[in-house]
C-alpha cells in the first residue's frame with residue numbers, strides 16, 4: 461500500500477477521535493500549549509505505529525498512544541509529576557470501605573448545588589493527582605468502559621475500579637473544602 | 640443470605656457505572672432495597688458523576704491544530720473538493736451543557752437501575768444474536784467516513800420523504816431532539832438479506848443507528864437488550880415493525896433512548912402505521 465493511501469486511511473481512522481485525544485492531553489498536561497505539543501507528537505507516533513493497528517476501537521488505540529506520549533513528555537519536562545502518590549499496586553479493595561463509608565454523611569444535593577460551577581469543577585479536577593485525573597476524564601468525560609480504561613491506562617480491571625472509587629472520594633473532599 | 644454493608648459498599652462504584660456482573664447486581668439490589676445508607680452512598684456517587692459530566696469543561700481540538708495534524712501526514716493536497724480526502728465531520732453538537740435540558744431523564748434512569756429485582760436487560764435469543772452481530776457490523780461500517788448518511792438532515796420531514804419509494808414499507812421518523820437525541824440523517828442499509836432503513840441519531844459524541852423493517856410476527860413487545868462486542872443493542876417490535884438500536888452509548892442512556900422512541904411511536908398518529916407488510920420470501 462502506498463504511503464499516501466496509508467496516510468489517508470490513518471487520517472480517516474483518527475479524525476473522529478481528535479477531540480478525545482486533545483481533551484485527554486489537555487487534562488493531563490493542564491495547559492493548552494503543552495497539550496498541542498503532546499497531541500502533535502502522539503499523532504505522528506500513532507501514524508508510525510498504524511501498521512500495528514488491527515481495526516477495532518480506534519479511540520482506545522489512539523488514546524493509549526496519547527496517554528503514553530503525555531507520560532513520556534512529562535517525565536522529560538516535569539519530573540516528579542507522574543509518580544504515583546498512592547500505594548495501590550495490588551489493586552485490592554483494602555481500605556476502600558474506610559474511604560467510602562463516610563460518604564453517607566455527605567448530602568448529595570447540597571454538594572451538587574455547591575459544585576454546580578464549571579470553573580470550580582475544573583479547578584478541583586486539576587488538583588487531583590494525575591492518575592486520578594486521567595481515570596475520571598476517561599470515565600466521566602469519555603464515558604469509556606472499565607475494559608477500555610484498563611487498556612489505555614495499562615491497569616488490571618480491579619485497579620480501575622478501586623482507583624475510580626478513590627478518585628471520586630478525593631474529588632468530593634476537594635470540592636467540599638472549596639466551599 | 641443478605642449482603643452486608645461491608646460487602647456492598649465497595650461494589651457501589653462498579654454498580655453505579657453499570658459495570659457490575661449480573662449475580663452481584665442482583666445481590667446488591669436486594670441489599671439496596673433495604674439499606675438507606677448504601678442507597679444514599681450510591682446517590683452521592685451518582686450525583687458526583689453527574690456534576691463532573693455536566694460541568695467539567697470538555698476541551699475540543701481547535702481547527703488550526705487539526706489542520707497542522709493533517710498537514711504533518713504525507714498526503715498531497717489536491718484541492719478541497721477531493722472526495723478521498725477525509726474532512727472534518729460536520730458540526731457535531733458536543734456541548735455537555737446540552738445535558739442540562741435532559742436532566743429530567745436522570746430520575747427515570749435512576750429509578751430503573753434502582754428498581755428492586757427488576758432486570759430490564761434481558762438477553763436476546765440465539766437467532767437474534769447473530770442478527771445483532773450483523774447489525775453491530777453494519778453500525779461499525781456506517782461510522783467510516785462518508786458512510787453514515789445518504790440523506791443528512793435533522794428534519795424528520797426531510798428524512799422521511801427521502802425513504803419513500805426506496806422501501807416497501809412506511810418508515811416512521813420521530814424527532815427526539817428536545818430529549819437530547821437529535822436526528823442526524825438516514826440511509827438505506829442491507830440487513831438480514833433485505834433492504835432496511837437506518838436512521839442516525841446522536842447523543843453527544845455517540846452515533847445511534849436505528850434499523851427498522853417489517854416484522855413477520857404479530858405481537859408487539861420489548862425483545863431484549865445486550866452488549867455485543869462492546870456495543871449496546873436494544874431490540875423491540877412495534878406497530879408491525881422490528882426496531883433495533885445499536886450504539887457505543889452506555890446502556891442506560893440507550894435504554895432511555897429506546898423508551899423515548901417507543902413512547903413517540905405509541906403516540907404517533909394512526910396513519911403512521913405501516914401498510915400490511917408484503918410477504919417476505
Ligand SMILES: [Zn+2]
Pocket residue numbers: 643644645647670674676677678
Ligand atoms: Zn448497606
